[in-house]
Amino acid sequence: MASTACFVIVSKNDIPIYEAEVGSAPKKEDLSYHHQFILHAALDVVQDLAWTTNAMFLKSVDRFNDLVVFMLLHDSRSEDGIKSFFQEVHELYIKIFLNPLYLPGSRITSSHFDTKVRALARKYL
Amino acid sequence: MDPLRSYLGRLLLEEITPVVMVLSTPLAEAACLPVRTASEVPYRLQMFKIRMVYASDVRKEDCEVADEMIKPVVSEANEKALPDLLSDPPQVEDVLGKPEAELCPLWIKKFNRELMRTLSFSEHETFDHPVACLLVVSSMDKEPVNKFVDLFNTNQLPSLLNDGIMDPQILKHYLVLHDQQEGPQDIAVNVLAEMRSTLGLNDCKLLCINSSTEAGGSNADNSWLPYKALGLNNHDGSCFLSVDDLNEIKDFMQDFVSNHIIPYMEQKIRVLNQQVATTRKGFRNQIKNLWWRKRDDVPEASNGPMYTFTSIESQIRVLGDFAFMLRDYELALSNYRLLATDYKLDKAWKRFAGVQEMSGLCYFILDQSRKDAEYCMENAFSTYLRIGSSGQRNATRCGLWWAEMLKTRGQYREASNVYFRVSNEEPSLHSAVLLEQAACCYLLSNPPMLRKYGFHLILAGNSYYMSDQKQHAVRVYRNALFVYKQNPWSYINNHVHFNVGRWYGVLGILDLAIKHLLEVIACSHQSLTTQNMFLTDFFHYVQSMGKKFDVYKLQLPVFNMSSLKVIYEDHRTYASDADVGVSESTWQELEEELIPSSSIVRTNWLDTQPMRKYKDSCICVAGEAVKLNVELKNPLQIPVAVSGISLICKLSTTLDALSSDVSGLDLDGGEDKVNTEPSISMFETDGDKFTLSKLDIVLGGGESKRVQLDVTPKVEGILKLVGIRWTLSESVVGYQYFEFDAQKKIKKGKRGPRRSLNNSLVVIKGLPKLTGSIDRMPTNAFAGDLKLLTLNLRNHSEYAVKGIKMKLSSPRFLIPSDSSDIGLEFPDCLKRHMQSESSVVSSKTMMDNFKSLLFAFPQDIEIQAGAALSWPIWFHAATPGNVSLYISLYYEMGSSSDIKYRTLRMHFNLEVLPSLDVSFSISTSSSRLQEYIVRMDVMNKTPSESFVLHQLSCVGGKWAVSALPSCSSINSVETVSENQAVSYFFKIKDCEADSCKEAESGSCTSDMALCPGSSTDLFDIARSPLADFHSQERYRQGKVAKGPCSLLDFVLISKAVGNSSKPTPDFELLSHHTCHCSSLSQNPIWWLMEGPRTISHDFSKSYCEVNLQLVIHNSEAHKILVRVVTFDVMPEKSQTVHPHDSTSAQGGWYDVSLENDPVKTISSSKSTHQEKQSSKSISPYVWCSLSCAQIELQPDSCARVPLKVCIFAPGTYNFSNYELQWKVHPSEGRHVDENEKLLSRGGLGHPFYVTVLQSV
CATH class of the missing domain: 2.60.40 (Immunoglobulin-like)
Incomplete structure (x- = not known):
């Protein structure tokens, strides 16, 4: 089944530091901005939620038509998979963050990170 | 807040009002165009309003028709939006500071109302059903009374009335309209009297209009003032209306409403309430009702059964609606609730939803339970949605009400959700407006959700664009711009700017279009097609601008x-641009000795002034x-x-x-x-x-x-x-x-x-400037390549330059030749000439610095303006690898100027490929002192080149090289082809030490030709370029040489031979320098016995004395203490190092023991004999001069120890019964302990055979 999933890591001031289309659906050019719009709009909700809960996993944050935003924009149903995906990616992100050459808040360009995230996406989503 | 005061409250009061159906004759219609527009007369005390509707309008409209009606509302606003588009887009602060009214423009409210109005006169709601009917007949009509009858003829009435959905038994009111312009009032009065007699006294009225005499009276404007607020405008048709007329109309309406409509409605409510109470209220009725309904499960249509106006359900609905209109919300609510259960049981979903909707509104106005209100609205909304297309518009209306309700309560976020849901059900134009409202709600929510605001505006913009409302689309996108300003979400930015730009372009506002498109043309992350699209559009609009225009900070490229x-x-000039890339420090290091230090530049203090002025800035030269x-x-x-x-x-x-x-x-x-x-x-x-x-x-x-x-x-x-x-x-x-x-x-x-x-x-001011280059400077070469290049200098200016000096970074690769080499032919200049002995030492002066080489051109050389100078320069590719060569040329100005001197910097990168790998191994000859056997291994490492070995030379006159006697013709292999390895064997001899007669005979030469015919044109390695390069090589290789004791240096000269496919264009000469070769021997010393080989002696007279010499050579770099011990007893097989005891000498014949001979030719019989001997071995000769001698050998020196042997009988003797023990005295600071054993060792004598014959 083709699924849509667009994964973005956003640092403060709404700056996206990592973007990846990890879904198995064929990539459509005109949809990429669509996804960005949805994710960007969902940040409003995240901003609210972040103050109300301690949990790192915010569950389903927002929805647009049939697309659900976890800050990962996707259309599949399995929340467990998504949760573990987030955990693993978070670990990866921390590794990147610990890199002394990485300037926090700058774009993640590591190809290793990219391949890892895509592998995780295939595994869990 | 009082719900009635809220926008929704007012909306409901205005919209849900009794409807009066107007039926009129065409003549009356023609006369009273304004009447219709003036129909909504407020009942001032309660703000009670009635609506007057033409009978022909009392029908359910088609969706399409309704949509067509709404469109003008949007388009009208479109025109207004245009000037706004030219201004700057709004900023965050502006938007947040705006009051709600401005965010949601008036036309949007109007639009909402129009959207709801499209639902008028639906069959399941009764508040649009006419309460009364106003029949209007003009006084000019003939037989007015009959006309009244005709008007209410059933076939002219709206279908809803005829279908039995609406109650046809409604209040009727008859009106005679008289136009003063048409004639005197008398006719009308007569008609009225006639009507009263036939139709009833109270229900007939006369209305006179157009009493004003002058057209377009000035007071007309004033008289309309009270109605302006209601959206009515004075237009053409009203020009004859006087104030009196208006007042008369007002009075008539007031009378009609207060005396007829309201009493009628009150009465109807009472009647209906009574009816409902008897049939449905109370426990008994409810049970009955349930039971009755359960039995009655007839197959139903999707909308439930048809309910005529006589059915109890319809009557309850009418009751509820009337109560609602007369603002008895409690009563209305109770009826609606009662009705809801019924409809639910009947599965009449549309009606159920309508009732839910109304009860939601009741809850809202009563401000009782917010939860209930919301629940009802939600329920109604989803029910409308569920029944499909027929309920869609109802769902929209319900959603609008719901959203207004939420907005009133400050729940903006929920409201925007509702708007969003509604927008999904509507065609694009409507959904655009709805989305825009949703966006506004996000902005109004607390805290403002700007991102959502932006997103929904963008969605709205898209919908506007799809419904062909470009102005609106641009306006909406522009409003969203500030949300996405400066944000790195690339796709969003591109999308917004591209669309805004494109739409501006479509609207013909080209400068703004280009401004926005400029933001997107440099999008590297987009796909090829997208980039193409962006660029094409951009150029299209630029071209339609029709002129070139300037863009500050254009992003492409x-x-x-x-x-x-x-x-x-300035004073530093460069031969080529690549030379500039070399770091300044490299040049400065190179030029250290070349350029005068800054103190020298200033010849006097006055001279420095102009320089100081420019100190802080950079200098360039005019021209x-x-x-x-x-x-x-x-x-x-x-x-x-x-x-x-x-x-x-x-x-x-x-x-x-x-x-x-x-x-x-x-x-x-x-x-x-x-x-x-x-x-x-x-x-x-x-x-x-x-x-x-x-x-x-x-x-x-x-x-x-x-x-x-x-x-x-x-x-x-x-x-x-x-x-x-x-x-x-x-x-x-x-x-x-x-x-x-x-x-x-x-x-x-x-x-x-x-x-x-x-x-x-x-x-x-302009300065002289030299340009320089080296002709045919190779970019890659084989290791060992030797070339004569030319350095060309050209003076392009009109001043002469002088005092030229040059510094080269690596003299190992480049050596300038002296002036005597000018005009020489390469490679002939390298050949040996008899008369060129003098030039051997010419280059000694520049050899002291091996790191870089400073070369001063002769003082008299001056390059005149426009002249050129060529200078030969030798190139030798010393080692394989990538090499950077730096040359800096210094010259002084001929005339006085701001700058005293300039430098020309040249830089070459060179790749040297490995060619021949030459290695030598030298072993001492065991038979001859000062002779060595040399093995030369040559390996061609190139993949495709072949080389001819031309000449092997030993450096220095000390050594003579010759072929081995056995193979005098060395020339069997002359060409080393690719990847081939060849070994040659030579003999070298120390001529100086030997100083024998062979030296004079001419066979002792330090050069040896390796290919036939080359013996005549040998190269002279002692001459300038080769000797210079050799000394450089010697210095370099000496640094890495392991052995401290170096014997000699070799120079191998070879020529490249073009292989079959590619002939060599010109003569290529390679010279390989191998320095510091030393002998391979393990021992630090070697020794040799010297003496006569054959002696004739008359033993009858005396024993024979043989004088021998032991030559000991120290090849170590240290002093060595050597002890020579002779002994007469044959040493044991398992001998120790110190068999000292030399016992008595005995004579007689003894077999020669070949024990120590390296060539073992011992037969089996002899070995048995030997064994016997070893038990009591006595040598057949006696050492006589000394048994032990100790000498100290200086490094690299020889010593001779005289020895004497006494022989008593003729025979062949092997004088090997001696032993050398040596001890190395290492120089200071050298670590000794580790190899103590190595340094202190000994060795037995070499065999030395002497045949002694009995002389006759």
């Missing part, structure tokens, strides 16, 4: 300003180009043509600027220019002061190119580099100023000249 590099030549290197990159995947790339420069020649602080002033000026005058035209006027280069390139997709831009100042002054200008695709001129960090500038102003990038240069 991207100029990498950090790669900016200004190349200017010489200042080059600027910058990298430009095409971020797109589409090739882009960039033309006319040139610098923007300014040259000021005023003396003021010269004398004042140059850098500070000019930098300030430059910054101001950037901010205030973004125009570039002014810079083009300076054409007589300097010339600019223009460059046209095409950048492929994603390509980066370094370009070099030149400016050549023509006059003295201050040249300022301001920026770059270029033309994109012949239509857009981009320009960009160089930016200098203001903070840095201030700091630097204090500290002085540490400026890496300076945009202002002081132009000084």
Whole structure:
């Protein structure tokens, strides 16, 4: 089944530091901005939620038509998979963050990170 | 807040009002156009309103028709929006500060109302059903009474009335309309009287209009004032209405409403309430009702059963609606609730939803339970949605009400959700308006959700665009711009700017269109097609502008300003641009001894003045180009043509600027220019002061190119580099100023000249300048390549230069030859000439520095203006690898000028490939002193080249090299082809030590030809280039040589032979220098017995004495203490190192023991004999002179120890009964302990056979 999933890591001031289309659906050019719009709009909700809960996993944050935003924009149903995906990616992100050459808040360009995230996406989503 | 005061409350009061159906004759219609518009007369005390509707309108409208009616509302607003589009887009602060009314323009409310009105007169709701019917007949009609009857004829009535959905038994009111313009009032009065008699007294009225005599009376405007607020305007038809008429109309309406409609409704409510109470209220009725309904499960239509106006359900609904209209909400609510259960049981979903909707509104107005209200609305909404298309518009209305309700309560976020849900059900135009409202709600929510606001505006914009409302689309996108301003979500930015730009373009506002499109044309992350689309649109609008225009900081192509590099030549000049890339420190190190130190530059203190003035700034020379290197990159995947790339420069020649602080002033000026005058035209006027280069390139997709831009100042002054200008695709001129960090500038102003990038240069008077190059300088060569190159210098200026000096970084590779080599033919100049003995030592002077080489041209050499100078220079590729060669040429000005000297810097990169790998191994000859056997291993490491070995030479006159006697013709292998390895064996001899007669005979020569016919043209390795290169090699290899004791150096000269496919173009000579070769022997010393081999002696007279000499040579670099011990007893097989005891001597014949002979030829019989012997071995000869001698050997020296042997009988003797013990005395500081054993060792004598014969 083709699924849509667009994964973005956003640092403060709404700056996206990592973007990846990890879904198995064929990539459509005109949809990429669509996804960005949805994710960007969902940040409003995240901003609210972040103050109300301690949990790192915010569950389903927002929805647009049939697309659900976890800050990962996707259309599949399995929340467990998504949760573990987030955990693993978070670990990866921390590794990147610990890199002394990485300037926090700058774009993640590591190809290793990219391949890892895509592998995780295939595994869990 | 009082719900009735809220917007929704007012809306409900206005919208849900009794409807009066108007039936009129055509004549009356013609006369009273204004009556219709004036129909909504407020019942002032309660703000009670009635609606008057033409009978023909009392029907359910088609969706399409309704949509057509709504469109003008939007389009009208469209026109208003246009001027707004030209202003700047709103900012965050503006938007947040705006009151709600401005955010949601009035036309949107109007739109909402129109949208709801499309639902009028639906069959399941009764508040649109007429309460009363007003029949109007003109006084000019004939037989007015009959007309009244005709009017209410059933076939003319709306279908809903006929279908039995509406109650046809409604209040009727008869009106005679009399136009004063048409005639006197009498006719009307007569008609009225007639009507009263037939139709009833109370229900008939006369209305006179158009009593005003003058058309368009001035007082007409005033009289309409009270109605203006209701949206009515004085228009053409009303021109004859006088104030009296209006008052009369008002009175009539008031009377009609208060005396007829309201009492009628009150009465009806009472009747219906009574009826409902008897049939449905109370426990018994409910049970009955349930039971009755359960039985009655007839197959139903999707909308439930048809309910006529007589059915109890309809009557309850009417009751509820009437109560609602008369504002008895409690009563209405109770009825609605009662009805809801019924409809639910009947599965009449549409009606159920309608009832739910109404009860939701009741809850809202009563302000009782918010939860209930919301629940009801939600329920109604979803029910409408569920029943499909027929309920869609109802769902919209319900949603609108719901959203208004939520907004009233401040639940903006929920409201926007509702709007969003509604928008999904509507065609694009409606959904656009709804989405815009949703966006507004997000903005109004607390805290404002700006991102959602932006997103929904974008969605709305898309819908507007789809429904062909471009103005609205642009307006909405523009409003969203600030949300996405400065944000790195690339796709969003591109989408917004591209669409805004494109739509502006469609609307014909080209400058704004281009401004927005400029933001997106440099999008590297988009796909090829998208980029193409962006670019095509951009150029399309640019072309439709019809003129070239300037864009500051055009993003296409991207100029990498950090790669900016200004190349200017002051006293340092460069042979090529690549040389500039070499770091300044490399050059400075090289030029250390070359250029005079700064104190020397100033000949006197007056002279320094002009120099000091320019100290802080860079200097360039008039007439010489200042080059600027910058990298430009095409971020797109589409090739882009960039033309006319040139610098923007300014040259000021005023003396003021010269004398004042140059850098500070000019930098300030430059910054101001950037901010205030973004125009570039002014810079083009300076054409007589300097010339600019223009460059046209095409950048492929994603390509980066370094370009070099030149400016050549023509006059003295201050040249300022301001920026770059270029033309994109012949239509857009981009320009960009160089930016200098203001903070840095201030700091630097204090500290002085540490400026890496300076945009202002002081132009000084023209100076002589040399250009130089080396002819045929190879970029790659084989190791060992030896070439004669030419250094060409040319003076382009009109002044002479003198005092030329040159410094080379690696004399191992390049050595300038002296003047005597000029005009010599290569390689003949290297050949040996008898008369060239004198030149051997000519180059000694420059050999003291091995790191770099300073070469002074002869003092009398001067390069005149326009002249050229060629100088031979030797090249030798010493080692394989990548080599950088630096040459710096120093010259002084012939005439006096600001700068005393200049340097020309040249830089070459060279790749040296491995060619022949030559190695030597030397072993001492065991039979002859000072003779060595040499094995030369040559391996061709090239993949395709063959080499002819030409000559092998030993350096220095000391050594003679010759072929081994057995193979005098060494020439069997002359060519070493690719990947071949060859070994040669030679004999070398120390001529000096030997000093024998062979030296004179001519066979002792240090050179040996290796190929036939080459013996005549041997190269002289003692002459200038080869000797020089050799001493360099010797120095280098000496550094890495392991052995401390070096014996000799070899030079192998070979020639390259072109293989069959590629003949060598010219003669290629290779010389390989192998230095510091030493013998392979293990022992630090070697020794040799010398003496006669055959002796004739008459034993009858006496025993024979033989005088021998033991030559001991120390090949170690240390002193060695050697002890020679002779012994007469044959040593044991398992001998110890010190068999000292030399016992008594005995004579007689003994077999010669071949024990120690390296060539073992012992037969089995002899070995048995030997065994017997070893038990009691006595040598057949006796050492007689000494038994033990000790000598100290200096490093690399020989010593001779005389020995004497007594022989008592003729025979052949082996004088090997001696032993050498030595001890190395290492020099100070050397670590000894580890190899103590090695250093202190011994060895037995070599066999030395002497045959003694009995002399006759």
